Amino acid sequence: MSELDLIGDEDVEIETTLNGSTLKRRVKARQHLADFLRQEMELTGTHLGCEHGICGACTVLIDGRTARGCLTLAAQASGRTVDTIEGLSQSGKLAELQKEFIERNAAQCGFCSSGMLLTAYELVSEGKKLSRAEIREYMSGNMCRCTGYHAIIDAVEAVLTRVAGGKR
Amino acid sequence: MTSSSTPVSAIGARIPRRELKRLLSGHGRYVDDIKLPHMLHAAFVRSPHAHAKIIAIDTTDARIAPGVAAVFTAVEINARCEPFVGVALHRPGHRSAPLPLLASDRAVWQGQPVAIVVAETRAEAEDAAELVAIEWEALPVIGNEQEAIAAGAPAIHAELGDNIAFDFSLNHGDSTRAFAEADVVIEEELRFARQMAMTLEARGLIADFNPGDETLTVIHAHQSPFQMQEIFSHQLKIPEHKVRVIAPDIGGGFGMKLNVYVDEIATVVASMILGRPVKLCVDRLESFLSDAQARDHHIKCRIALKKTGEILAMEVDDIAAIGAYGMPMRFNVAEGMMAITMAGAPYRFENYKARTRSVYVNKNLIGMYRGVGMPLACVVSELLTDFAAEKLGIDTVEFKRRNYWPKSALPCVTPGGQRLETVSFHECLEKLVQLMDYEGLRKEQRELRERGVYRGIGIATFCEQTAYGPPYYGPSGASISTQDGCTVRLEPSGMVRCITSLTDQGQGTLTGVAQIIAATLGVSIDDVSVVGGDSSISPYGGGAWASRGTAIGGEAALRAGNMLKKNILALASTVTQTAPEELDIVDGHVVNTQTGHNVASLADVGRIGYFRQDTLPKDFDVQLSVSASFVANDKVYYMANGVQASYVEVDCDTGFIKILGQWAVDDCGRVINPLLVDEQVRGGIVQGIGSVLFEECLYSEDANLLNGTLADYVLPMAYDVPDIFVGHVETPETSTQLGAKGIGEAGLIGAMGAVWVGVNDALKPLGAKVLHQPFTPERVLDALALAKR
Numbered sequence: 001m002s003e004l005d006l007i008g009d010e011d012v013e014i015e016t017t018l019n020g021s022t023l024k025r026r027v028k029a030r031q032h033l034a035d036f037l038r039q040e041m042e043l044t045g046t047h048l049g050c051e052h053g054i055c056g057a058c059t060v061l062i063d064g065r066t067a068r069g070c071l072t073l074a075a076q077a078s079g080r081t082v083d084t085i086e087g088l089s090q091s092g093k094l095a096e097l098q099k100e101f102i103e104r105n106a107a108q109c110g111f112c113s114s115g116m117l118l119t120a121y122e123l124v125s126e127g128k129k130l131s132r133a134e135i136r137e138y139m140s141g142n143m144c145r146c147t148g149y150h151a152i153i154d155a156v157e158a159v160l161t162r163v164a165g166g167k168r
Numbered sequence: 169m170t171s172s173s174t175p176v177s178a179i180g181a182r183i184p185r186r187e188l189k190r191l192l193s194g195h196g197r198y199v200d201d202i203k204l205p206h207m208l209h210a211a212f213v214r215s216p217h218a219h220a221k222i223i224a225i226d227t228t229d230a231r232i233a234p235g236v237a238a239v240f241t242a243v244e245i246n247a248r249c250e251p252f253v254g255v256a257l258h259r260p261g262h263r264s265a266p267l268p269l270l271a272s273d274r275a276v277w278q279g280q281p282v283a284i285v286v287a288e289t290r291a292e293a294e295d296a297a298e299l300v301a302i303e304w305e306a307l308p309v310i311g312n313e314q315e316a317i318a319a320g321a322p323a324i325h326a327e328l329g330d331n332i333a334f335d336f337s338l339n340h341g342d343s344t345r346a347f348a349e350a351d352v353v354i355e356e357e358l359r360f361a362r363q364m365a366m367t368l369e370a371r372g373l374i375a376d377f378n379p380g381d382e383t384l385t386v387i388h389a390h391q392s393p394f395q396m397q398e399i400f401s402h403q404l405k406i407p408e409h410k411v412r413v414i415a416p417d418i419g420g421g422f423g424m425k426l427n428v429y430v431d432e433i434a435t436v437v438a439s440m441i442l443g444r445p446v447k448l449c450v451d452r453l454e455s456f457l458s459d460a461q462a463r464d465h466h467i468k469c470r471i472a473l474k475k476t477g478e479i480l481a482m483e484v485d486d487i488a489a490i491g492a493y494g495m496p497m498r499f500n501v502a503e504g505m506m507a508i509t510m511a512g513a514p515y516r517f518e519n520y521k522a523r524t525r526s527v528y529v530n531k532n533l534i535g536m537y538r539g540v541g542m543p544l545a546c547v548v549s550e551l552l553t554d555f556a557a558e559k560l561g562i563d564t565v566e567f568k569r570r571n572y573w574p575k576s577a578l579p580c581v582t583p584g585g586q587r588l589e590t591v592s593f594h595e596c597l598e599k600l601v602q603l604m605d606y607e608g609l610r611k612e613q614r615e616l617r618e619r620g621v622y623r624g625i626g627i628a629t630f631c632e633q634t635a636y637g638p639p640y641y642g643p644s645g646a647s648i649s650t651q652d653g654c655t656v657r658l659e660p661s662g663m664v665r666c667i668t669s670l671t672d673q674g675q676g677t678l679t680g681v682a683q684i685i686a687a688t689l690g691v692s693i694d695d696v697s698v699v700g701g702d703s704s705i706s707p708y709g710g711g712a713w714a715s716r717g718t719a720i721g722g723e724a725a726l727r728a729g730n731m732l733k734k735n736i737l738a739l740a741s742t743v744t745q746t747a748p749e750e751l752d753i754v755d756g757h758v759v760n761t762q763t764g765h766n767v768a769s770l771a772d773v774g775r776i777g778y779f780r781q782d783t784l785p786k787d788f789d790v791q792l793s794v795s796a797s798f799v800a801n802d803k804v805y806y807m808a809n810g811v812q813a814s815y816v817e818v819d820c821d822t823g824f825i826k827i828l829g830q831w832a833v834d835d836c837g838r839v840i841n842p843l844l845v846d847e848q849v850r851g852g853i854v855q856g857i858g859s860v861l862f863e864e865c866l867y868s869e870d871a872n873l874l875n876g877t878l879a880d881y882v883l884p885m886a887y888d889v890p891d892i893f894v895g896h897v898e899t900p901e902t903s904t905q906l907g908a909k910g911i912g913e914a915g916l917i918g919a920m921g922a923v924w925v926g927v928n929d930a931l932k933p934l935g936a937k938v939l940h941q942p943f944t945p946e947r948v949l950d951a952l953a954l955a956k957r
Contacts, residue, residue, distance in 0.1 A: 030291075039289075044201035045194020047419070049368045050452040054878035057368055085194035094193075102188045105847045108674025110191025111368040111419030117192065132891075140885040143878070145368045145420050146674045148850025148915075149886040 014078035019043075019087025027074040034058040034069030036077075037084060045085035045114050049143065056142035059115035060084050066122045066141075085114035094121055096162075100155035108146030116142045120156045129164040132157060178683040178693050182843035185679045186693075187417075187672070196417040199372035199389045200449040207374065207445040208237050210435050211293035213283040213300045214457055215275030218311070218530040218871035219324070222273055222282065223303040230285055230299040235292030238442060239300065240434075241283045242272035248437045249403045252428065254494025257645035262334045262501060264494030265325035269434045274307070276324055276492035277532050278872050279457025281431045286438050286446055309530045311871040313466055313489040316527040324492055324528045333490060333526040334501045338508065340583035341519030343472070346481035350472035354555045359940040360544060361864035362464035362489070364456065365537045366883060369419020371459060372449035373432050375439035383410045386436060389418045391426045391671055392711035393703040395497065398647045399428055400436060415701030415711075421673035422855070423536035426713045427460040428496040456876040460500075460535025461865060463941075464489040465507065465544055471552040472519075477562050479571055481519035482512045482583075484548055490526045491533035497646045500534040501526045506541025506633070509584040511548040514593050514629040514809070515571045520583035530871045536713065538855060539916040546630040546921035554626070554925045558932060564627055565606060568597055572629070586631060588807055590899045593629055596811040596833040600627070603895050604813045604831040617933055623817045623828070626926025630917045632808040634836070634910025635719035637800035651799035652721035653707025656685060656728040658736060658792040660778045662756060662770030664689060664696045666728075669709025670721040671701040675912060676844035677717035681725045683840055684906065688729030689736075690753030691770065707795050715910025718840055719806055720798055723904045728796035735791045739777055740768050742788055798904075806901045806909040810834035812853070812918030814926035815890075820934065820952055823945030825861055825927055827888075833895040834914050838907035845911050846894040852915020853892050858884040859916070860923040864942050931955075 011026045018041065027036055032051075037043045037060070049057035051070045058069035061083040088094045097120050100106070107113045116139070123130070123138050130138065135156050136149070144152065190196060227239040251266035271282045283300050287293035310316050310324055316331040323330050347353060373388040384406050390396050393413035401408040418425065435448040450458060465488045472480040486507050490500040504524030512520065557567035572593040573580060579589040600606075606625070613623045641648040655667040666685050672678045678698045686693040700706065709724075710716065733753060740758040741748040744767045751758055757766040758773065776783060777792045784790065800806070815829040832849050839845050862882035866874040875881045900907025920941075927948075928937055936955035940947050 035291075038201075043194070044198075045196070047198070047369070048200070049370075050878045052452065052877050052879065055368060089193035098189070098192045101192055102184045105184060105188075105676070105843050107188055107192060108676070108847065108851060109367075109369065109418060109420040110188070110196050110674065111198065113192050114194055133887075136886040140887040143368060143883055143885060145366060145422070145855070145883070146851045147847050148852075148854045148892050149889055150850050150892050151847050153886060153891075 012075040014075055016077045017081040019083055029075055031074045032070050033060065033072040033074045033077055036074035037069060043084050043086050047111050047114060049111065056115040056119065057112055059118045059142065061118055066119050085117065088118070088121065096159050097121060097124065097155065100158045104151040104155045106147060106151035106155045112142055112144045116144065116152060123156060124159050124163050127164050130160065135160065178687040179840055181683065181841065183679060183683060183693060183841055185676045185844065186682065187678065191417065198369055198417045198419055199374060199387055202374060202387055202416065204374060204376055204445040207447055208286045208288065208442065209290040209293050210438060210446050210448040211285050211290060211297045212281040212431050212454070213285065213297045215271060215278055215280045215282055217275060217304055217306055218278045219307040219309045220275055221305040221307055222271065222275065223305055225283065226301040227283065230296040233292065233296035233299055235288035236296045237286045238438065239283060239285050239296065240438060240441070242268060242270040244441065245270050245284065245434050245437050246272060248440065249433060252496035254496045254499055256499045256501065258643035259334060259336070259501060263328055264333060265328060267430060267493040267496060269430045269437065277530055279532055281434060284434050284438055286442065309870045310528070311867060311869060312529060313487045313527050316489065316529050324530060331528040333494060333528055335525045336505065337523040338584070339521045343481040343483050343519040343521040346519040347472045350480050351475040352473045352556060352559055353470060354552050354559065355470035356551065356939060358467045358469065358547065360463040360465040361941055362461050363859060363863040363865060364459060364461055364881065365422040365424030367420030367422060367424060370450045370452060370455040371425065371429065371432065373435060374445055374447045375436040376445040377439040377443060379443040382406070384436065385412045385414065387414050387416055389425055390415055391421045391673060391713055393671065393701055394649060394669065394708055394711060397703040399497065403433060404436060404440065412704040415671045418673040421712060422538045423713065424459050427498055427535035429458065431458060452878065453876045456873055457532060460495065460537065461532050462534060462537035463503070464534060465503065467507065467544065467548060469548045469552060471556055473556050473560065475560065477560050477567055477570055479515055479517035481517060484508050484511045484522040486524040488524065488526045489529040489531065491531050492528055493533055495533050495535045497648065498536050503534065503541035503544065507544035507548070510542055510545035510586060510631060511584060513545065513582045513584060513586045513631045514573065515549065515553065516573050516577065517583065522584065538852065539913045542630065542632060542913060542917045543856065543920035546628055546917050547924045550628040550921040550925050551928065554929065565597065565601060568629060569594065586807065587804070590902060591631065591807060591809040592835045592897045592899045593809060593811070595897045596809065596835055597629070599895050599897060600811045600813055600831055600833040603833065603893055604829070609815055621817065622820055622930045622934065623815065624926040624928065624930025626814040626816065626922040626924065626929055627811060628918050628921025628925055629811045630809065630921060632715065632910065632914050632917055633805035634715035634808050635800060635806045636714050636716065637803040637805065639804045649708060649710045651797050652709035652724050653795060653797035654721065654725040654728040655706060655793060655795040656732045658732060658770060658774050658777065660774040662774050664691055666696060666698045666725065667706045668698060668700040668721055668725060669706040669711065670717045671711045673712060675712065675717060675848060676841065677712065677721065679844065680718045680722055680840045684722050684725045685729045688726050689733050691756045695756060707797050715912035719901065719908045719910050720800065722840065722908055723906045724796050724798040726906050727798060728794055731794040731796055732792070735794060736770065736773050739773055739790065742784060743776060744768060800903065803903060806837065808836045808909040808911065808914060810914050810918055812922040814922035816923065816926040816930055818927060818930045818948060823948035825943055825948065827857055827890045827923065829890050830892045830919065832892065832915065832918060833897060834911060835897040835899050836911035836914065837899060837901045837909035839896055839898055840908060842896065848911050849894050849915040850892045852913060853919040854884050854889050856916040856919025857889055857923055860920055860941055860943060862942050
């Protein structure tokens with residue numbers, strides 16, 4: 001074996017609240033959060049598009065804020081709350097956004113959708129009224145290769161309008 | 169009267185896709201989400217050089233690394249598979265060297281696979297791949313098309329003598345004379361950078377060879393399971409009925425996941441050797457180095473006109489750098505062929521001369537990507553005609569009105585050989601001009617120019633070859649099926665199950681098929697389920713490529729639906745003692761059309777048909793599961809068409825371009841679901857905008873990729889693109905009952921033309937032109953500086 005071996009191969013104990021349940025696990029220090037969720041927890045709704053933080057497919061919520069699952073080590077989730085597409089779907093928190101996305105066909109292959117919905121959820125949760133251009137800017141950390149973004153922006157705007165009304 | 173061949177209701181409705189609830193709640197099942205028992209993971213060792221000799225490969229350390237099951241090189245892998253010769257038999261002079269699964273003595277592009285490491289986890293496979301030691305000797309590199317054709321250039325494949333893969337010319341009329349007699353000639357030299365399809369889900373498969381019964385099952389993120397069934401069977405010598413290819417949920421295809429990839433076949437070989445399932449899911453860097461790429465063209469073109477605005481002639485000279493080999497099955501001369509045969513297609517003129525050359529370079533292979541050569545053809549025609557109209561002092565819309573093929577001339581064959589039958593250029597243009605408020609935007613453009621704001625309007629007309637028939641690939645020698653098929657089965661409960669040969673990477677084709685079945689059978693769409701993408705269960709078919717799914721697979725579904733309906737009514741007729749002509753199916757019930765009464769539910773029919781056959785006459789033939797296939801025997805394609813417009817602003821200080829608005833009017837024949845068609849068009853448009861403004865694979869002089877991450881390879885995000893307005897003209901295809909043509913590529917084709925023309929329109933008052941895609945700020949500023957000189 002060479003000097004490359006086993007950097008980060010040691011185990012780390014983590015305790016985290018994942019989708020509402022407390023969880024204790026030993027993880028490889030080098031394992032990123034998205035791999036942990038997908039491989040260890042079999043929560044495959046968090047997708048990996050680039051594994052270097054650009055595409056946003058791996059977006060999850062950590063302590064309620066969006067984060068890149070591929071740039072976060074699983075160990076960093078210790079002591080924090082992690083929410084994924086599965087948990088937020090099951091709890092109904094994404095229901096309104098999901099309904100608007102479906103009705104407007106704001107998804108094609110669906111690979112970006114988990115991340116897109118979580119970013120949209122964060123935007124809507126902030127409750128600020130945004131212009132269409134501002135919504136586009138907010139959503140620009142999530143790449144979609146299939147749709148023209150138009151329907152996604154429509155869907156987010158529809159929910160935001162209901163939530164934020166005239167607030168600015 | 170209700171005729172079974174005139175389906176209604178669900179067809180044409182804005183019905184949301186049925187897969188979306190699953191995909192939007194994290195319940196999709198993409199290849200990398202699937203685990204099989206005893207499964208291993210593959211990682212490849214790839215060439216770090218664009219051209220280098222392999223002196224020695226040492227896999228000793230890798231073999232003993234943690235978790236490693238095996239390391240294979242060309243010695244083990246290539247022995248199981250003949251190399252591919254990606255040559256189209258119907259293209260005389262087309263040549264390629266044989267492409268092996270793994271490089272053995274020499275690598276000819278950076279990223280070519282050399283060894284496969286198979287381990288318990290992908291991470292362990294990647295770690296071990298780092299330990300494979302290869303001794304290389306760098307060889308001279310052919311980095312671009314000019315180096316490839318330079319006199320005395322070394323041939324990448326010595327046995328070919330030079331680097332020309334394919335050289336094709338066509339000549340119609342006498343363009344030389346027409347140019348000599350012309351009042352106005354516009355001549356330009358255009359460049360289109362090499363780019364990626366960049367599906368968000370990278371390529372992947374799980375190869376599962378079962379040594380017990382010697383069957384191969386491949387769960388494959390691929391657009392055409394039947395194509396891959398044939399390839400695996402033929403190349404790996406497994407009887408075809410023992411090969412099953414299943415396409416699960418797929419994170420985007422765009423043509424890229426239609427190609428044949430040597431690393432994917434090597435993964436199957438590894439599974440055969442090891443007798444265990446092996447998964448390969450390439451990461452993003454590998455995707456940059458190994459996904460089929462697109463474009464990389466250099467085109468010289470010119471147009472000759474009379475003072476009156478009549479087009480006399482066009483000439484196009486294209487040269488394409490297609491990588492180091494011919495692409496297996498799908499070839500890589502199609503971009504050039506489409507570029508030259510479709511340039512100028514919407515316009516009536518007599519004289520045309522064109523040439524395309526595909527040349528080998530030490531780069532990854534060009535393969536299928538949305539639009540293929542059609543966007544290039546669109547840019548050539550629309551840029552030349554827009555510049556010509558400007559020079560003649562004719563408004564560009566008026567120029568188009570005068571020069572499009574008139575309806576009265578249809579059907580016709582263009583000088584490039586395109587057959588136009590049911591195209592609708594004028595209707596699309598007039599609708600577009602309304603939709604975008606053309607006159608209003610022109611006025612705004614003029615006013616803003618006086619204030620130093622440079623905006624441009626680009627209008628682009630295009631044809632789209634969709635839904636190829638057997639005359640296209642048939643003579644090429646490639647086993648590519650242009651038919652599709654569908655089984656429709658009435659379940660005992662009265663529900664309907666449909667199994668199609670189509671695949672769906674997000675287009676919504678399966679929902680379209682459900683709509684067609686629902687409308688044809690007279691049932692609710694909620695009572696119809698559709699599965700696709702499994703080569704072992706549906707009739708044989710082509711899958712998703714060339715904008716064909718709904719046009720061909722939808723027609724097969726319609727025909728199968730009609731057959732099943734006939735059989736259901738025959739059974740109901742026997743049971744109710746009513747003439748079948750007096751029966752119909754409405755809302756899931758068999759009704760007597762004379763009395764309007766429900767006479768039986770489909771559940772009644774199912775119950776009798778499956779469980780109480782004893783109540784039927786003994787010679788009654790119960791067939792409640794029927795299959796139909798369809799192929800457009802006599803047609804090369806169904807020609808769709810459209811017109812698009814871009815409204816753009818160029819910041820002359822920074823060189824940045826902003827697209828302010830985009831409009832599209834498409835004619836894809838009968839629209840089955842406008843909700844899905846619109847977003848299909850918009851998605852294509854965004855890829856077109858990305859192509860023109862952002863996307864470029866950058867290489868060093870020795871042909872090493874410099875931008876292998878999404879941080880360096882710029883893709884359009886939500887903020888980079890405008891709202892996109894889509895309109896339709898519907899001119900049905902006349903040779904099918906359904907009347908649909910394709911729509912998958914229209915958005916990209918038209919957008920590339922419209923943005924090229926729009927940006928150059930903005931620069932007209934400054935005397936500058938940008939002619940090198942993508943139009944980066946640097947290239948825009950260079951163009952402005954050149955104009956000032």
